Amino acid sequence: MLTGSADIDTLASTAPQLAAFSNEDLDLGDVLCLQLTAEMRNSAREAVLPPSLHPTIPAALSLQALRVQTSPWGAFDLALCRVSCRSGVRARGFSTGGYVSSEAACAGLRERLGFPLTVGEVDFRHGYDGVSLKVDSAVHVEALDPEPMGLDAVQYTGTLNLAHTPMGLRLLQVEMQTSASQVERLRPRILSFDGAAWGNALLAPSQVIAATVSTMHLVLPVVRFVCKADELAFTGTEAVS
Amino acid sequence: MYHNALEQCRLADELGFDHVWAVEHHFLEEYSHCSAPEAFLAAVAAQTRRIRVGHGAVVCVPEMNHPIRVAERAAALDLISGGRLELGTARSSTWTELGGFGVNPDDTKKTWDEFVRVLPKMWMQEEFEWQGKAFSMPARNVLPKPLQQPHPPMWVTVTSPGTELDAAHRGLGCLGVSAAGYAEQERRTKEYHRIIQQCEPVGGLVNEQVHTMNFLYCHEDYRQARNVGVPMVNAFNVANAHLYWTREAHPTHAYQTLGNAGAAMKAKKPPADDPSVAKGLPEGVGVGDPEHLVATIKRWESIGVTGINFLLNAMEMVPQEQVLESMRLFAREVMPQFRSAEDAERPVWTPARVEV
Numbered sequence: 001m002l003t004g005s006a007d008i009d010t011l012a013s014t015a016p017q018l019a020a021f022s023n024e025d026l027d028l029g030d031v032l033c034l035q036l037t038a039e040m041r042n043s044a045r046e047a048v049l050p051p052s053l054h055p056t057i058p059a060a061l062s063l064q065a066l067r068v069q070t071s072p073w074g075a076f077d078l079a080l081c082r083v084s085c086r087s088g089v090r091a092r093g094f095s096t097g098g099y100v101s102s103e104a105a106c107a108g109l110r111e112r113l114g115f116p117l118t119v120g121e122v123d124f125r126h127g128y129d130g131v132s133l134k135v136d137s138a139v140h141v142e143a144l145d146p147e148p149m150g151l152d153a154v155q156y157t158g159t160l161n162l163a164h165t166p167m168g169l170r171l172l173q174v175e176m177q178t179s180a181s182q183v184e185r186l187r188p189r190i191l192s193f194d195g196a197a198w199g200n201a202l203l204a205p206s207q208v209i210a211a212t213v214s215t216m217h218l219v220l221p222v223v224r225f226v227c228k229a230d231e232l233a234f235t236g237t238e239a240v241s
Numbered sequence: 242m243y244h245n246a247l248e249q250c251r252l253a254d255e256l257g258f259d260h261v262w263a264v265e266h267h268f269l270e271e272y273s274h275c276s277a278p279e280a281f282l283a284a285v286a287a288q289t290r291r292i293r294v295g296h297g298a299v300v301c302v303p304e305m306n307h308p309i310r311v312a313e314r315a316a317a318l319d320l321i322s323g324g325r326l327e328l329g330t331a332r333s334s335t336w337t338e339l340g341g342f343g344v345n346p347d348d349t350k351k352t353w354d355e356f357v358r359v360l361p362k363m364w365m366q367e368e369f370e371w372q373g374k375a376f377s378m379p380a381r382n383v384l385p386k387p388l389q390q391p392h393p394p395m396w397v398t399v400t401s402p403g404t405e406l407d408a409a410h411r412g413l414g415c416l417g418v419s420a421a422g423y424a425e426q427e428r429r430t431k432e433y434h435r436i437i438q439q440c441e442p443v444g445g446l447v448n449e450q451v452h453t454m455n456f457l458y459c460h461e462d463y464r465q466a467r468n469v470g471v472p473m474v475n476a477f478n479v480a481n482a483h484l485y486w487t488r489e490a491h492p493t494h495a496y497q498t499l500g501n502a503g504a505a506m507k508a509k510k511p512p513a514d515d516p517s518v519a520k521g522l523p524e525g526v527g528v529g530d531p532e533h534l535v536a537t538i539k540r541w542e543s544i545g546v547t548g549i550n551f552l553l554n555a556m557e558m559v560p561q562e563q564v565l566e567s568m569r570l571f572a573r574e575v576m577p578q579f580r581s582a583e584d585a586e587r588p589v590w591t592p593a594r595v596e597v
Contacts, residue, residue: 001476001479002271002483037489037490037491039340054479056483056484057268057269057270057484058340060485060490084485084489086482088479088482089478089479089482090482091482091486091489149494150494153492153493155486155488155489157489207340209340209490209491210490210491212492
């Protein structure tokens with residue numbers, strides 16, 4: 001069985017700190033969401049994941065970008081890189097790094113849900129012919145030729161954020177509750193991507209698969225389960241009391 | 242592993258099992274290395290005498306298999322086996338495979354439909370020509386012709402809910418490959434049998450059979466069966482879950498579920514009074530002592546399932562001798578509850594309802 005082999009101490013050194021688990025859902029209202037999937041070189045597939053997780057075959061990553069208009073921290077744009085993985089048998093994305101345009105949102109999302117974010121300029125543009133995403137030198141993506149899709153055509157897997165919590169160093173299972181009003185599939189191109197800027201120099205997309213841009217109502221519900229980073233999910237998963 | 246599988250096939254033939262199936266998968270590390278099933282099945286056909294040879298499911302997208310080559314290979318296998326071929330059809334559910342061959346997931350249902358309509362014609366017609374979306378060809382006589390008349394039975398693998406109806410509408414057998422519970426399987430089987438009565442067959446016969454996928458580990462002591470069989474089942478499910486599903490990678494209307502993994506996760510826990518629960522065994526799974534397996538198979542039979550395809554091992558977790566002993570015990574204690582020794586010697590039943 002293929003399992004992650006990343007060094008826990010290295011991952012822990014940059015992990016966000018949660019003083020407590022929030023007991024309220026985070027309603028982000030109507031958001032614009034870009035999701036791009038790409039295959040990665042298999043040579044790095046285990047090295048970028050903690051030992052509790054399994055890589056997909058082939059290794060893959062997803063980039064997500066959000067334009068949020070209403071939140072407890074006001075409006076912000078966010079970009080997140082996730083390695084596609086399995087926690088036990090469940091499809092997940094392990095977050096390696098991300099950027100957000102607002103200092104307040106950065107602090108809030110780190111402290112409340114463990115997102116590994118830093119403040120940065122997220123240039124997320126949406127036009128009639130597609131979208132573009134540019135984050136400093138970290139990434140430059142274009143996705144063009146939008147094609148309408150069914151509202152349930154996109155699979156949003158839960159995100160696993162590594163954070164220091166009151167229960168110890170844990171992977172937080174952050175689900176996405178989505179209700180889309182418009183979904184378009186696009187033809188994406190990655191013009192530049194710097195793995196180190198997303199948390200691990202081994203991250204290197206080798207083949208772009210697909211991209212979608214959706215208008216949706218997004219809620220990030222309270223974290224109900226966490227998982228130890230160094231133990232398989234079958235035994236390492238714990239309910240948040 | 243290949244030689245172990247061949248030994249299992251020879252023993253299955255001797256013991257009176259009805260079918261052996263070889264899947265077609267590509268690039269699926271740890272999960273399946275059976276990418277050239279026609280080569281494996283040629284060996285099976287040559288080393289057995291009675292058991293039906295299941296070539297399936299063949300992935301019916303032109304980037305992986307040209308339909309002419311599918312018809313040719315299947316007919317050759319039918320001849321080599323003395324008329325024992327069954328042909329399963331599918332379209333693949335992983336991005337791992339579709340992406341590897343550069344297949345557009347939007348198109349696979351359409352190409353599968355085209356394949357199942359042309360294959361019987363290639364086998365039955367002396368001169369066949371076609372102008373289609375997946376492929377076109379000028380008039381040719383596709384050779385050899387199969388031994389079975391009008392042609393070998395055809396099946397469809399069913400992962401996504403609703404595919405069983407696609408099978409029924411076309412008069413094709415339903416080859417279940419996902420882990421549905423009793424209630425869900427009963428609902429889908431009833432609907433399949435209802436619709437196939439009014440089907441428009443794509444070929445020269447209607448194959449009205451419903452087979453499901455299961456696991457087999459049989460031992461006199463159910464605790465021992467559980468200790469060996471349940472880890473095997475779990476390992477298979479975990480390996481299956483690690484594949485990169487098409488719906489996860491490439492949004493498309495053509496894939497509504499996450500393959501087998503999605504179905505397995507939705508399977509309900511058995512009710513508390515289910516005999517599996519007391520023995521710590523999963524509901525409906527062919528792991529247990531002979532008495533338990535007889536009851537389990539009778540339950541499947543009662544809801545309209547006409548056959549069960551058992552996985553005998555997963556990633557070689559069970560030593561070969563234990564696999565063979567499990568098969569022998571199953572044949573000795575379980576099979577006689579469903580048919581006589583004389584029946585087990587007769588040719589395996591095949592559909593003969595000719596529609597042309």
